[in-house]
Structures are given as C-alpha cells and as structure tokens.
Amino acid sequence: xxxxxxxxxxxxxxxxxxxxxxxxxxxxxxxxxxxxxxxxxxxxxxxxxxxxxxxxxxxxxxxxxxxxxxxxxxxxxxxxxxxxxxxxxxxxxxxxxxxxxxxxxxxxxxxxxxxxxxxxxxxxxxxxxxxxxxxxxxxxxxxxxxxxxxxxxxxxxxxxxxxxxxxxxxxxxxxxxxxxxxxxxxxxxxxxxxxxxxxxxxxxxxxxxxxxxxxxxxxxxxxxxxxxxxxxxxxxxxxxxxxxxxxxxxxxxxxxxxxxxxxxxxxxxxxxxxxxxxxxxxxxxxxxxxxxxxxxxxxxxxxxxxxxxxxxxxxxxxxxxxxxxxxxxxxxxxxxxxxxxxxxxxxxxxxxxxxxxxxxxxxxxxxxxxxxxxxxxxxxxxxxxxxxxxxxx
Amino acid sequence: xxxxxxxxxxxxxxxxxxxxxxxxxxxxxxxxxxxxxxxxxxxxxxxxxxxxxxxxxxxxxxxxxxxxxxxxxxxxxxxxxxxxxxxxxxxxxxxxxxxxxxxxxxxxxxxxxxxxxxxxxxxxxxxxxxxxxxxxxxxxxxxxxxxxxxxxxxxxxxxxxxxxxxxxxxxxxxxxxxxxxxxxxxxxxxxxxxxxxxxxxxxxxxxxxxxxxxxxxxxxxxxxxxxxxxxxxxxxxxxxxxxxxxxxxxxxxxxxxxxxxxxxxxxxxxxxxxxxxxxxxxxxxxxxxxxxxxxxxxxxxxxxxxxxxxxxxxxxxxxxxxxxxxxxxxxxxxxxx
Numbered sequence: 001x002x003x004x005x006x007x008x009x010x011x012x013x014x015x016x017x018x019x020x021x022x023x024x025x026x027x028x029x030x031x032x033x034x035x036x037x038x039x040x041x042x043x044x045x046x047x048x049x050x051x052x053x054x055x056x057x058x059x060x061x062x063x064x065x066x067x068x069x070x071x072x073x074x075x076x077x078x079x080x081x082x083x084x085x086x087x088x089x090x091x092x093x094x095x096x097x098x099x100x101x102x103x104x105x106x107x108x109x110x111x112x113x114x115x116x117x118x119x120x121x122x123x124x125x126x127x128x129x130x131x132x133x134x135x136x137x138x139x140x141x142x143x144x145x146x147x148x149x150x151x152x153x154x155x156x157x158x159x160x161x162x163x164x165x166x167x168x169x170x171x172x173x174x175x176x177x178x179x180x181x182x183x184x185x186x187x188x189x190x191x192x193x194x195x196x197x198x199x200x201x202x203x204x205x206x207x208x209x210x211x212x213x214x215x216x217x218x219x220x221x222x223x224x225x226x227x228x229x230x231x232x233x234x235x236x237x238x239x240x241x242x243x244x245x246x247x248x249x250x251x252x253x254x255x256x257x258x259x260x261x262x263x264x265x266x267x268x269x270x271x272x273x274x275x276x277x278x279x280x281x282x283x284x285x286x287x288x289x290x291x292x293x294x295x296x297x298x299x300x301x302x303x304x305x306x307x308x309x310x311x312x313x314x315x316x317x318x319x320x321x322x323x324x325x326x327x328x329x330x331x332x333x334x335x336x337x338x339x340x341x342x343x344x345x346x347x348x349x350x351x352x353x354x355x356x357x358x359x360x361x362x363x364x365x366x367x368x369x370x371x372x373x374x375x376x377x378x379x380x381x382x383x384x385x386x387x388x389x390x391x392x393x
Numbered sequence: 394x395x396x397x398x399x400x401x402x403x404x405x406x407x408x409x410x411x412x413x414x415x416x417x418x419x420x421x422x423x424x425x426x427x428x429x430x431x432x433x434x435x436x437x438x439x440x441x442x443x444x445x446x447x448x449x450x451x452x453x454x455x456x457x458x459x460x461x462x463x464x465x466x467x468x469x470x471x472x473x474x475x476x477x478x479x480x481x482x483x484x485x486x487x488x489x490x491x492x493x494x495x496x497x498x499x500x501x502x503x504x505x506x507x508x509x510x511x512x513x514x515x516x517x518x519x520x521x522x523x524x525x526x527x528x529x530x531x532x533x534x535x536x537x538x539x540x541x542x543x544x545x546x547x548x549x550x551x552x553x554x555x556x557x558x559x560x561x562x563x564x565x566x567x568x569x570x571x572x573x574x575x576x577x578x579x580x581x582x583x584x585x586x587x588x589x590x591x592x593x594x595x596x597x598x599x600x601x602x603x604x605x606x607x608x609x610x611x612x613x614x615x616x617x618x619x620x621x622x623x624x625x626x627x628x629x630x631x632x633x634x635x636x637x638x639x640x641x642x643x644x645x646x647x648x649x650x651x652x653x654x655x656x657x658x659x660x661x662x663x664x665x666x667x668x669x670x671x672x673x674x675x676x677x678x679x680x681x682x683x684x685x686x687x688x689x690x691x692x693x694x695x696x697x698x699x700x701x702x703x704x705x706x707x708x709x710x711x712x713x714x715x716x717x718x719x720x721x722x723x724x725x726x727x728x729x730x
Contacts, residue, residue, distance in 0.1 A: 072689035083439035091436030104547030171545035
C-alpha cells in the first residue's frame with residue numbers, strides 16, 4: 001500500500017517538476033480564429049494547419065517549447081477581437097499572435113502590438129490596408145487584389161473583350177471588382193457593366209439576364225463562399241449562360257475545396273485564380289495534406305486557410321529561432337523580412353518592404369480528379385506575385 | 394376601481410426615505426463590484442470594459458422594453474449610431490474622450506428620435522418587425538457609406554488624447570475601464586431618477602394599459618418618444634465607449650445579432666429592473682467568456698443550456714432571485730402605508 005503511495009507521490013512530483021522546467025522555457029503563441037459558428041470550418045482549417053506544422057516540425061524550436069492557445073471569435077467583431085488579444089498578451093503572456101480571419105478583427109489588434117511587444121502573423125484577413133497599420137504585422141495568406149489581378153490578362157488571352165462584373169456589395173467584393181477592372185482594362189478589355197449585388201441575394205436569375213442582355217462574353221464574379229456562391233453558380237448553369245458560351249472567371253475563394261462537393265458537376269469548367277489548390281502537385285504539399293487531413297479529420301474539409309496557418313507557423317518558428325525565445329517583436333519581424341521557403345503552395349517569400357507574402361498565383365479549372373471527386377486543377381502559373389494593392393501605395 | 398388603483402400605487406411606491414436608502418445601497422454595490430472587478434481581474438479589463446459598453450446598451454433596451462412595454466430587436470441601431478458618430482469625429486480630429494461620449498449620446502438620441510417616430514406608429518408584432526427593419530437599414534447604410542465608415546473593413550485609426558490630459562488609453566485598459574465604470578455609475582444614477590419620476594411612472598402606466606392612460610388625459614405618443622430619445626442617448630454612450638476603448642468600429646455594432654443578444658441578456662437578468670439589466674449582461678458575457686476559453690469549439694451549446702435553464706427555472710430573470718430572498722418587502726411597506 002505504502003509503496004503504491006510512494007510511487008504515486010514520486011510520479012506527481014516528477015510531473016510537477018517536469019511541467020515547471022518546461023514552462024520555464026515555453027514560448028506561447030495565441031491564435032484567434034472562428035472556431036465556432038457559421039465560419040467554424042475556416043477556424044478548423046487554421047487549427048489543422050497549425051497542428052500539421054507542429055506534427056511535421058516538432059513542438060520545440062532550439063530547445064524552446066511552443067505552446068499554442070486558441071481563442072474563439074465566431075464572426076467579425078473588432079471589440080471582442082481586441083479584448084481577446086489583450087487578454088492573450090496580458091494574462092496568458094503570449095509572445096506571438098496569429099490567426100485572424102476577418103479584416104476588422106485584425107485592424108482592432110494592430111494598435112496593441114507595439115506596446116505588447118508582440119508580432120501579429122495573419123493567417124487569412126485579406127485587405128491590403130492592414131499591413132500599413134503596424135510595422136509588426138506579417139501576413140502569410142493573400143489579398144483579393146493579389147489573387148484577382150492575373151485574371152485580367154487571362155481573360156484577354158482567351159479572346160474575351162467585354163466582361164460584366166458581378167460582385168457582392170461588401171469590402172472584399174468591391175476590392176475584387178476594382179482589381180479585376182484595373183487589370184482587365186490594362187490588358188485591353190472593357191468592363192461593360194459593373195453589378196453590385198446585396199450580400200443576402202438568393203435569386204440570381206435577374207442578374208444572369210442582365211449579363212446576357214449586356215452582350216458580354218464573360219462574367220467576373222466575387223461572392224462570399226457558402227450558400228450564396230452555390231446559388232450564383234446554379235443560376236449561371238440553369239439560365240443557359242454556360243450553354244451560350246459566356247465564360248465565368250472568379251478568384252479561387254468561390255471554388256474552395258470544401259465547397260466543391262456542394263457545388264457538384266455544375267462547377268465543372270469554372271476558371272479561378274488563387275494561391276493554393278489542395279491538389280497542388282509537390283512533395284511538400286503531399287506531406288502537408290497528409291498531416292493536415294489527419295488533424296482536421298476529413299480530406300473534404302481541407303481548404304486554403306490551412307495553408308495560411310501552416311506557413312504562418314513557419315514564420316513564427318523562424319521568429320522564435322531568431323530571437324532565441326526572448327520577447328523582441330521588432331527583431332523577430334526583421335528576421336523574417338525577405339525570408340523565402342518552399343510552402344505547400346509553391347515557392348514563397350516575405351516581401352521586405354510590405355511584410356506581405358509573395359507567392360505564385362495559379363489559374364485553375366474545376367475538373368474531376370482520378371477518384372471522381374471535383375478538384376481545382378492548376379493549368380497555368382503566374383510566378384512571384386506581390387500584392388498590387390500595397391505595391392501601388 | 395379608484396380605490397383599487399390607489400392602493401396599487403401605494404404598494405408600488407414605498408416611502409421616499411427607504412427607496413433612497415435602497416438605491417444608495419444598490420449604487421454602492423455597483424461601484425464596489427466594479428472596483429472589485431478592477432483588482433480581481435486586472436488582466437481582463439478589455440473584456441470588462443466591453444461588458445460595461447454592452448451593459449449600457451442593455452439598460453437602454455430596458456428603458457423602452459421593460460418600462461414602456463415596447464419590444465425591440467433593433468436597439469443596436471442606436472448603439473451603432475453612437476459608435477460611428479464618435480468614431481468618425483475621432484478620426485476627424487476630435488480626440489477628447491468626454492467630448493466623444495457627448496457626441497455619441499447626441500447621435501444616439503437623434504437616432505432614437507427617428508427610430509421612435511417610426512416604430513411607435515405600429516403596435517405589437519408589426520412594431521418588432523419594424524425594429525428589425527430599421528437596424529438592417531442602419532447596417533446597410535453603414536456598409537454603403539464606406540468612405541466614412543470603412544464599410545465591412547471597419548473604421549480604424551482612432552487616436553485618442555489622454556483623459557484629462559493625463560491618463561492614456563493603453564494596452565492594459567485601466568483608463569478605459571475606470572472611465573467606463575464612472576460613466577456607467579453616472580448614467581445609472583440619472584436613470585434611477587428618470588424611472589422614479591412622474592414621467593417614469595407614466596411610462597409604466599402606459600406599459601400596463603395605454604388606453605387607460607389616454608383616457609386619463611395624458612398623451613401616450615410623446616411620452617414614449619421621449620423615452621426613446623433617452624434610451625437612444627444611453628445606447629449611444631455605450632457605442633461611443635465601445636469605440637473609444639477598442640479604437641475601431643465595425644459593422645457588428647449595428648447588427649441584428651447584437652440587438653438580439655442584448656435582449657437575451659435583458660431577459661436573463663429580468664425585465665423592468667435596471668439592476669436586472671446589469672446582472673444579465675455581466676452573467677451572460679462572463680459565462681460566455683469562461684466557457685469559450687475552456688472549449689473554443691463547442692462553447693455555444695453551454696450558453697444555450699444556461700439560457701434554457703434560467704428561463705425555465707426563473708421566468709422573472711436572475712434579478713428575481715433577490716426578490717425571492719427578500720420576500721414581502723413590498724407587501725409590508727404597503728401594509729404600513
């Protein structure tokens with residue numbers, strides 16, 4: 001009896017001692033993302049990307065253990081975002097902040113960074129302006145302008161001279177419209193009509209009619225992923241626009257892999273441009289998809305936020321390495337300026353001036369994969385694209 | 394009939410002295426709780442400041458729903474009007490915090506006047522639907538006017554000057570919290586006077602039976618409209634406080650979700666009692682914060698369970714516990730009178 005007791009005591013003692021020595025040298029990373037609510041899938045992808053990176057690269061950097069703390073922010077809510085970031089910094093003593101799905105949430109955190117002496121690595125929030133708000137922000141996702149711009153040239157190359165743009169009437173939609181118009185008209189095309197649809201539109205047949213009446217040869221679309229996109233694509237097929245040969249161009253948010261099963265065969269042939277396709281053919285991506293699928297629990301759920309999180313963790317690991325586990329935000333950010341590596345999405349680097357990721361943008365077509373599932377097949381590569389939104393500033 | 398009404402009134406209105414004492418204790422309790430929060434949770438001041446801002450919104454709903462019987466699911470329109478007014482003023486060079494709160498109050502009151510004028514034309518369900526329509530219109534207007542409001546990206550870059558020239562609004566949020574707490578106490582004291590005044594009594598009368606009040610010779614519409622304006626000013630101050638403490642204003646501050654959540658908090662705490670509004674806000678947001686940190690993935694289930702439990706066990710809201718613990722206080726006083 002007493003020997004059991006002794007053993008228990010020893011075990012508990014060892015556990016306490018172990019946890020103390022580990023916490024003495026633990027670097028904490030706070031990840032804010034939508035882990036519940038309507039955008040929970042995107043949050044799950046954050047988590048899958050982070051866990052995949054830690055599974056493949058270990059849970060410590062140069063002897064410093066890395067501990068990740070997740071905080072839930074279900075929808076765009078800057079006040080709560082700031083409260084969560086403040087708590088992570090002050091109470092949980094995190095050295096790095098990461099994640100952030102929506103732009104307003106990122107904008108609420110940026111004023112804190114300097115005082116907190118903590119860098120923010122953005123895994124998703126895709127508005128150009130965030131980068132100008134604080135010198136301690138690094139971004140590993142994309143911007144809408146960055147993924148959209150190559151479409152202008154692609155459309156003209158495919159013999160399209162007249163396009164109608166149809167975007168949801170909100171920030172990213174307007175960004176996409178402007179970026180496409182600029183690139184398309186620079187390449188010699190003409191936007192004959194710019195339609196802005198209210199965010200909660202469900203009936204798209206009148207819009208398809210306007211597209212048809214305008215005599216355009218293609219439609220450029222941007223809508224938030226989910227049910228609205230499904231409705232739009234369905235209307236495009238059912239009103240005969242597809243049969244009439246009117247082409248469909250969009251940034252890849254619309255055909256993210258987790259939405260493809262719901263889009264069904266109606267999505268076949270859609271042309272989109274984006275920075276990452278789960279089907280990307282490279283050994284790095286094979287390793288990533290395998291690890292991330294294990295973390296998320298189903299291959300169908302994997303989509304682009306996971307790769308943003310995966311590369312975000314890479315940047316954070318490099319920062320920890322450069323500062324040797326000490327808290328020094330400016331040194332950490334300086335260390336990753338110009339950093340380049342091979343990501344699951346292809347070769348990438350952090351632009352030294354803007355701290356935004358420079359990456360390949362791919363033209364993809366929705367096709368049936370070898371196993372009969374829909375995939376985004378990459379058919380053309382635009383190498384080393386910077387964010388045109390920032391470059392022009 | 395007349396005697397019945399008289400005895401009811403006597404029962405509801407205890408002697409001036411005891412009411413004053415009770416309110417003094419209540420307000421002291423709020424101050425003590427607020428200061429205890431400051432020392433007990435020094436790392437969560439941003440959250441606590443947000444609780445205060447939302448608390449002001451819930452108080453403002455209580456004024457028109459709890460005291461006047463006008464149900465609304467669009468109160469965030471007034472909160473958002475205050476937040477955006479303060480935010481836009483701040484970006485354009487008005488950086489003094491007290492002035493910004495005043496601007497928020499004025500904008501909220503103006504929005505309340507507008508909203509009241511429209512909503513009070515209808516009754517019952519139609520009124521509720523109108524309130525939703527109004528908050529959606531405000532939301533869409535804020536989205537469309539992105540040149541001024543930042544649209545869905547939010548209005549960022551609010552740079553505040555220190556409070557009284559000395560206290561900075563910083564990362565630790567001490568200034569913001571104490572400023573918010575002081576604001577809450579001042580507003581609460583003023584509202585206590587408002588609801589205890591003859592005007593407040595008239596509102597309660599209208600809630601019970603508007604036809605009877607009309608027959609007594611009082612005009613119902615202007616009384617309710619006045620309460621809408623006061624409620625708008627309170628909600629607007631809440632919005633301005635949120636804008637000051639977070640230094641960013643998002644579309645969520647004029648959302649239907651915020652309106653509905655605030656109404657839920659009010660029901661949780663108890664309608665028609667200013668204390669209930671605050672208790673509901675603190676319990677709801679505190680619970681939400683704790684469970685969402687414990688399990689960031691499935692916490693909403695827990696919040697739902699709490700709401701169902703409270704509504705089933707305490708239909709009068711959490712503040713009715715106090716009434717249950719102190720039974721027959723009103724009755725003894727009635728008897729004495």
